[in-house]
Amino acid sequence: GTADRNRSHWSTSKTPSYTKSVSWQHHPETHGHELIVTSDKDGPESAFERFLPDADIVISQPFWPAYLTRDRIEKASKLKLALTAGIGSDHVDLDAAAKAGITVAEITGSNSISVAEHVVMMVLSLVRNYLPSHQISADGGWNIADCVTRSYDVEGMHFGTIGAGRIGLAVLRKLKAFDMPLHYTQRHLLASVIEEELGLTYHPDAESLARTVDIVNLQVPLYPSTEHFFNQKMISEMKRGSYLINTARAQLVDRDAVVNALKSGHLAGYAGDVWFPQPAPASHPWRTMPWNGMTPHMSGTSLSAQARYAAGTLEILESFLGNSPIREEYLIVDRGQLAGTGGKSYQLN
Numbered sequence: 001g002t003a004d005r006n007r008s009h010w011s012t013s014k015t016p017s018y019t020k021s022v023s024w025q026h027h028p029e030t031h032g033h034e035l036i037v038t039s040d041k042d043g044p045e046s047a048f049e050r051f052l053p054d055a056d057i058v059i060s061q062p063f064w065p066a067y068l069t070r071d072r073i074e075k076a077s078k079l080k081l082a083l084t085a086g087i088g089s090d091h092v093d094l095d096a097a098a099k100a101g102i103t104v105a106e107i108t109g110s111n112s113i114s115v116a117e118h119v120v121m122m123v124l125s126l127v128r129n130y131l132p133s134h135q136i137s138a139d140g141g142w143n144i145a146d147c148v149t150r151s152y153d154v155e156g157m158h159f160g161t162i163g164a165g166r167i168g169l170a171v172l173r174k175l176k177a178f179d180m181p182l183h184y185t186q187r188h189l190l191a192s193v194i195e196e197e198l199g200l201t202y203h204p205d206a207e208s209l210a211r212t213v214d215i216v217n218l219q220v221p222l223y224p225s226t227e228h229f230f231n232q233k234m235i236s237e238m239k240r241g242s243y244l245i246n247t248a249r250a251q252l253v254d255r256d257a258v259v260n261a262l263k264s265g266h267l268a269g270y271a272g273d274v275w276f277p278q279p280a281p282a283s284h285p286w287r288t289m290p291w292n293g294m295t296p297h298m299s300g301t302s303l304s305a306q307a308r309y310a311a312g313t314l315e316i317l318e319s320f321l322g323n324s325p326i327r328e329e330y331l332i333v334d335r336g337q338l339a340g341t342g343g344k345s346y347q348l349n
């Protein structure tokens with residue numbers, strides 16, 4: 001059901017909105033719940049704002065998020081659980097949720113491999129100049145010199161990931177097969193057995209990694225102190241002609257610094273599937289900037305991933321409504337503070 005509904009819904013370039021209310025018997029003997037499904041989420045007149053004061057639980061996907069800002073959390077006086085059907089709960093103001101006693105949970109691990117595969121695809125497509133070459137083919141052309149003028153082998157190129165958690169480490173494992181020297185930086189060192197197996201070079205900070213590698217991959221969560229950390233200065237640390245990949249969150253980077261670096265040739269390509277806001281307006285400069293390999297936010301919502309995060313969403317609802325603990329790894333905020341995966345991956349400031 002979810003997949004079909006999403007498919008028909010997302011296949012149009014215009015954004016139709018829908019709202020429906022269905023009666024939903026979770027445990028028919030004891031509980032009756034009302035489920036409101038809506039895509040009308042933005043602005044004070046939206047269905048989301050209207051129903052929010054009565055909601056006990058909000059379920060949102062990160063791909064087209066229901067932004068739970070501090071203001072909205074103040075209006076949501078009954079809200080107890082903000083559930084992310086996917087990974088990345090930055091569309092919720094985590095500090096405000098903690099202060100309001102709201103539990104925030106997500107389906108940790110549900111789409112890590114889906115995103116990792118997408119990153120590998122983007123590495124290959126940027127470095128080998130796939131998208132412009134495909135366009136030449138689609139346009140009836142045969143100018144091979146134009147196709148290959150920016151086309152290289154990835155073998156031997158240095159790849160570095162900022163954040164080597166579930167997705168970042170999966171990307172490193174997959175790229176090992178391409179004989180690329182691999183680098184990483186993050187808050188916690190990986191186990192030395194993994195470092196040795198993958199031949200990893202650890203960097204103490206993002207600047208050191210950015211200066212060294214040919215391809216930088218961003219894979220850290222968004223929270224106040226990572227917002228815009230990959231700015232003009234950080235991009236200028238990167239080698240001229242290097243590539244930047246971001247399937248984590250758009251606000252990790254400075255939007256216009258990316259555009260300028262592509263125009264000046266400092267960056268040879270930028271690919272990713274995360275934007276701000278989402279949906280991105282038709283005029284968003286990343287849609288048309290040179291050498292971009294952008295997609296709408298879809299890497300973590302393959303049909304394979306949807307089956308996994310739907311199952312995880314159900315599991316969390318059953319725990320929550322059955323008054324049993326939510327699995328620790330699913331928790332981001334609980335009892336007024338970061339908890340579970342949230343404690344390892346996020347900061348409140």
Ligand code: NAD
Nearest residue numbers: 087088163165166167186187219220221247248299300345
């Ligand atoms: P994760 O929590 O497993 O890994 C994140 C890693 O980043 C952790 O190991 C953490 O130690 C590290 N980290 C946190 N702050 C850091 C900092 N300031 N500097 C260096 N390292 C830091 O998360 P994950 O499952 O790998 O996902 C990473 C992010 O990818 C998510 O937070 C989400 O924003 C994004 N994501 C996007 C999609 C998509 O569809 N595009 C899907 C899933 C997740």
